[in-house]
Amino acid sequence: MCGIVGLFLKTPIYHEELGRLTAVMLHEMRERGPDSAGFAVYDQGDSERTRITVLVTDDSINRRQTADELEAELGAEVTLREIHDHAVFETTGDGRAARQWLIDNVTGIDVLSYGQQIELYKSVGDPDLVASRYDLASRRGTHAMAHTRMATESAVTTNGSHPFVTGADTCLVHNGSLSNHNQLRERLAQRGESFQTENDSEVAAGYLAWKLRTGDTIDGALTSALTDLDGFYTFAIGVKNGFAILRDPIACKPAVVAETDDWVAMSSEFRAIAQLPDVSHAEIFEPEPSRVYSWSLAS
């Protein structure tokens, strides 16, 4: 069992409150996943700059030195922000190349995300503590995804926590388990995707990243996923300026969606949605199996 929440703001009126509302939703999903938690927050970003969020697993890593080495490698300025055991590198250079260089050359870190809009934080422990440690409640932005994990297939570790990002601004949270992820991971690796864990959900994120990188739309990628992914899943997916939901044909993993003129919220259970503003006027529905749901901001 895991808990999923996603909140996508269709208008700017709650941009200042995105983090606070996401934290309220995450809190309600604690019981579904008390092992660990993570969240991704998207803001409007800067089309000239890529942010790379990393988790530092080895205390002896000097983040400033890593930023300097990355700057030399990219030939572009790299700035550093440190938040507990996470670091955010920001650069005008090539984000995908930066991610790959960090994975290949710096042991003792996991690269959690990269993109122009996304930052991502995750940790083991009580979801409320994870939210407060990385200051979810004060974050502003356009959309957010969060996850509470009850580990079943692999150990309780930070790098087994969701969300997963392997492609630019392409974020996935998953409730369920995939059964063909090993084969798919190999096929995707041959096509240039790189993975950092043995986790099945990271493969689903990598699959979408590959589809989007090679020119597919999110709707097209998710339609293909219905054929190519085998297993149980309810996914919430964040992309640049967009949000999507997909459930497998059996749909045994729960999902509920609420939508108003200002926001779309998705969660494993209604109680995560029950305290959102104006929820009494929301259209509330259960997403159907095998159907792609997506929303995007006019850009």
Next chain:
Amino acid sequence: MTTSIDLSQATLRELNKRLHETEEGHFVVRNPRGAHAIAVGMTTPVTVDVEGSVGYFCAGMNMAGTVRVDGNAGTGLAENIMSGLVRITGNATMSAGATGHGGLVVIEGNAGARCGISMKGVDIVVGGSVGHMSAFMAQAGNLVVLGDADRDLGDSIYEAEVFVRGKVASLGSDCVEKEMTPPHLDTLSRLLEAAALPAGTMSAEPSDFRLYGSARELYNFHVDDVDAAAAAKGRP
């Protein structure tokens, strides 16, 4: 006398303890906010009105009570209901009325996947449509659907009967359309009346429905046991 309990103030345990200790009367539950296990395990003819949407297992194991929800319900609405009435004005998600032995469950909106899974005598009336694999392994009782049924309806069904007014996407293994006889129409009339669905789109004539049940080829059915099966359905 009506007692109001506000779940933004009282705990769920306080609510359910109060319901279990009450012999009769009327309760109003405010601010349910999707909480799980509201009004579970009632054994007395108490009426509970819930003002808002509920989470999992609402009115589970209900015996004799009446639980009305003005909103939607999460997984396992009225799970294992023994008797009494459970009614919701909105939609229910997965496994509504699962394993129910008796009583009546009325869902005015749609029900999700596996509505009436393994039902054992409960009657379920759905004003809208039901999701895939509804009435899966259903043993006894009646499932009435005014809208459509998604794929694999009645898979591995035993002696429950399924009435559908709209389209059936597909029938599951060993589920077949059956002839609607006068006793079936009587059952249907009785259930539609008991369900007292709001007028308009939800008013339905028994003759508008089709009947589905077991082909009796998958499970070990013996004609010698037909009386036992009929007794389980509560009619000759």
